Amino acid sequence: MIVTQDIRKSFGEQQILKGINTSFHPGQCNMIIGKSGSGKTVFMNCIVGLVIPEEGSILLNDRNIVPMNQKEKSVLRKEMGMLFQKNALFDSMTVEENVRFPLDMFTNMTMSEKSERVNFCLQRVNLPSANHKFPSELSGGMMKRVALARAMVLNPKYLFCDEPNSGLDPQTALVIDELIQEITREYQITTVINTHDMNSVIGIGDKIIYLYEGEKNWEGSNKEILHTENEKLNDFIFASEFLKEIRKLNNRTI
Amino acid sequence: MFILDALEGFGKYISMLGSIVAKPEKLSMYWRETMRQMYDIGVGSFWIIAIVGLFIGGVTAVQFSNKLLTFGFVPMWWMGSMTRDSMFLELAPTISALLLAGKIGSNIATELGTMRITEQIDAMDIMGVNTRAFLLGPKILGSLLIVPILVIVACLLGTLGGALAGELGGFYTWEEYKYGLQDDFQPQYVRLMFIKSYVFPFLITSIACYKGFYVKGGSLELGKASTDAVVYSSIAVVIANFVVAFLFL
C-alpha cells in the first residue's frame, strides 16, 4: 500500500504538484490521468524516489521514501518494478540478459535457476522465442513486454508504469493492459499507471485519480468515471466531439 | 557567473568520484564489467597507439639527427638515449593520452549519455543498483589497469622506430643506437612515465564519465557532452602533464 500526503514539488518558479493526497492499494491497478504536462511523470518519479518533493511524505507500507538516502532507497527499490515511457531496455544486452540483469545483480541463484525464472517471465508476457534478440531488433510492443518481464522478475511488491501504451496500436495496448492487470491480481502488486489512454482507464482502472494543474481534481473507479458531474474531468475524458455525442446519447438512454 | 558554474561543476565532479567508492552489490558483476572495459579500451586502442608510437619515435630520431649532423661534434650514438628519453618522459604517455582522450573519452561520454537520455540509468536506479559505482567504477578501474600497458607498448615501439629511422636514413647503425640506449639510463624517467600513465587515464575516464552521466536533454546535448569530454580531458591531460613534471622531476 502506498500513501502520499500533501506532496508538493516545484521546478524553479513553476509549481508542478500542489499538495497531493491519495492512496494506492495492493492487487489494484491505480491510474493517474491528466493532460500532458499536468505532472503525472513528476508525481510518479516522486513516489519511486527519482524526484524529491519539497514537502509531504510518501509511505510505501509505512516507510517514508522522501527523507531516505541513496542506500536506504536501494533497499526499498528491490521491491519495485518500473516500466518507463521510453522502455529503458539496456541496448547493449540481449532480451534474456535484460530480464536476467536484476537476478545477476541481486540474487545468488545459479545460472540454471536464473534461466528458468527468465524464461518463466518471458513466457508470462507471451514472448517465448526472442531471448537472443537485441532491443533494437524488437517492435514497440515486444519491447514493452520485455520491459514488463524485467520489471516483474524479482517479484516486486510495487509496479510503476509510465504510459505503458504510448506508441502502441489499440489491440497491442489492450494486450499489455490485460497483462499488467493479470500480474497485479495474481501477485497482489500495488500497481500505479500513468496514462492518457481512456481505453485502459475504463478497462483496468480500479482506482483513478485525475490531476489538473498540479492538484488532485477527482478520484474514483472506472465504474464511476463515465457518470461524473465533474466539469473539468468530463472535458478531459470527452475531449473529442465524437465522444461528446456518444455521451449525450448515453445519458438519454440511462 | 562562469567561475561559480565551474566551481559547482567541480564540486559535483568530486562528489561523483566519492560516491564511486562503495561496496559492490555483486563483486562478480563489477569484475565482469571491468574486464569488458579493459578489453574494449585495450583491444580497441592497441593498433592506433602502436602505429602512432612507432612513427613518433621515428620522426623524433630523424629530426634530431638532422640537427646533430649540422652541429657535428655530438656522436650519433647519442640518438639512442635521446629517443628513449623523449619517448618515456613525454611522447609515449602524453600522445597516447591525447589519442585516448579522443577515442575513449568520446566513447564513454556517448555511451553513458545515451543511457541517461533513454532512461536506462533511471531504470537501473529503480532496481536499486548503485549506478555511479556500477557504471563509472569499472570504466575508471579498467582504464587504470590497461592504459599503462598501452603506454609501455608505445614507449618500446617508439624506441624501435628511432632505430629503424636511423638505419633507413643512414644516420647511425643499430649498434650505435643500442650503445646509446644503454647510456645514462635514468630510473626516475620510468617512474615519471608510470605516474603519467595512471594520472592521465584517470582524468580522461573520470571527466568523460562526468560529462556523460549528467547529460540532460536530447541528442543535441549528447553530442555536446561527447565533444566536451574530449576537450576537457585533453586540457586536463596537458595541465596534469606540466604539474607532474614539476612535482616529480
Ligand SMILES: Nc1ncnc2c1ncn2[C@@H]1O[C@H](COP(=O)(O)OP(=O)(O)OP(=O)(O)O)[C@@H](O)[C@H]1O
Ligand atoms: N526536471 C525538470 N525540470 C524542470 N521542469 C520539469 C522537470 N520535469 C518536469 N518538468 C515540468 O513539469 C511539468 C509536468 O511534467 P510531467 O512530465 O510530469 O508531465 P506529464 O503529465 O507526465 O506529461 P506527459 O503526459 O506529456 O508525459 C511540465 O511542465 C514540465 O515542463
Ligand SMILES: [Mg+2]
Ligand atoms: Mg509523462
